[in-house]
Amino acid sequence: MATTIKLVLDGRELSNGKHRIYLRIIKDRKKKNISLGLESKKDHxxxxxxxxxxxxxxxENELLLQFKARAFKIIRELQLSQDDFTLENFEDEFRGVKNNNRLKVIEFFNEIIAEMIKSGRTANGEAxxxxxxxxxxxxxKDLCFQEITPIFLEKYEVFLRENGNQNGxxxxxxxxxxxxxxxxxxxKLIPKEPYPFEEYKISKLKSNPIKRALTIDEFKKIRDVDLTKYPHLQEAHHYFMFSIYTRGMNFQDMMLLKWENIQNERIYYTRSKTKGKFNLEIIEKVQEILDYYRAQNRPTQYVFPILLKDGMTPQQIANRKHKVLSRYNKKLKELAKIAGVDKKLSSYVARHSFATILKMSGTSVEKISEMMGHADVNITMSYLKEFDNEALDKENRKLLDL
Structure with a gap:
């Protein structure tokens, strides 16, 4: 009986509303579904x-074609090399299990990086x-997975410290x-045991957070800075204030923000990092910035002049992001100096400042966490640690008044 290959959507819906994509092989009336690591909404x-x-x-359609072509090639090779084969034989070949005893770490790293870049996750691939x-x-380059032991990881940690790396x-x-x-x-390329991360705990590597957030006074200085003599800093100022006024929207999401995301005096967008959905009121200061960029009447669907044309490839988008973000952060440091703020300003300071300023103004941590789209309030607490330290120091100084 002929062996058939088909790409199918799993009937079970995941918690994110999507379904897994499987490669299904049918042979001798038996079938096996092999996960491809891809997901989709049912109607997509x-x-x-x-x-x-x-x-x-x-x-991702190109990836599907490659998976299917690979499956057919494996079937042909199995048919030529032996009289018969099982579905397990096919899965082992498809997943590359046959050489798992000496699977090279760097080769597998390269495979994962290639998959990330092909699926548009260029920044992850670069990391x-x-x-x-x-x-x-x-x-x-010849490191094998079986060589990664707790002792190996400890020695690698020492190597990283010798080369100037900190805990973070x-x-x-x-x-x-x-x-x-x-x-x-x-x-199933390597056995589940031994697992070095059972013994080597990454959680021990606690970083000392750098003070990033602005105080209320510093925020006001940045907000009210006079840029009449510095028109080249106007765009950086717009981006920074827009981020703070939109609950700490990060640079990636600002870059991808489209005019279609703005409807009925609200901004609707999905955060790139967490896939959380946001629905924000357009307050007066945000509207002023939006009006400024709408008046430019650029021939693209994007709100900000970061991506200058539609239809860019993931690699082009990543390159453009790197270039503009570097320039933006450089201008923010100049902006801070002009405003009289003695702090290393960067795009991420806006997100930390949003959280800290609201906390200073009396907003509850739970409400701030919800506004920022954090899945866990502990994430929000990490943003606010520096504020807590300042508050404690202030209380401690009351001893001087006794």
Whole structure:
């Protein structure tokens, strides 16, 4: 009986409203579904491909074609090499299990990076490249998964410290190595045991947060700064104030914000990092900034002149983001100096400042957490630690008045 391959949508809906995409192989009236690591809304997947409504549909459709071509190639090779084969034989070949004893970490890193870039997650891919390159410097290109032990991770941590990395940067790299390790386990490329991260705890790498948020007085200085003599800083000032006034919207989401997201005096958008949905009132200061950019009448769908044309590839978007963000942060430092604020201003300071200023103004942590779209109030608390320290210091100074 012929062996058939088909791309199918899982009938079970995930918590995010999407469904997993499977490669289904049917042989001798038996079937096996193999997860491809892709998801889609039910009405965004038809005839074994993503519709135009699916984000990055062209890129991910190309991935589907590659998966299917690979499946057919494996079937042909199995048919030529043996009289018969099982669905398990096919899955092992498809997942590359047959060489799992000496699976190379760097080769698998490269595979994951390629998948990220093809699916439009260019920034994630670049971050994984940094960790990959760091591992190559430490151990070389022939590192195998079985060599990653708790002792290996401890020695790698020492290597990173010797090269100027602090706890935050070390934890970031360790989390990426753990993520790659977990992907290899999930795809059954390596055995589930031994698992080095049971013993080596990334949570021990607690970073000392840098003071990022503005005080209320500093915020007012930035808000009211006179830029008459510095017109080249107007755009940076707009971006910074827009971010604060829109509950700390980050640069990525501002870059992708489209005019279609603005309806009925509200802003509707999905946060890139967490996929949380936001529905914001357009307050007066935000409206002034929007009116300024609408008057430019640029021939694109984007609100801000960060992406200058439609239809850019993920790599072009990533390159443009890097260029504009670097220029923006440089101008913010100049802006702070002119405003008389002795603080290293950056795009991320706006998000921290939004949370801290509201806390100083009496808003509850729970409400701030909800406004920022945090899944856990503890995340919000980490934003507000510096405020808590200042508040405690102020209370402590009352001893001097006794």
């Amino acid at each position: 997947f038809k005839n074994e491909s993503f519709t135009k409504q699916h984000l990055n549909y062209q890129i 994984y490249k940094d960790t990959r390159d760091s591992l190559v410097k430490f151990r070389g 940067g070390i934890a970031f790299k360790m989390r990426e190595i753990r993520a790659v390790f977990n992907k290899a386990r999930k795809r």
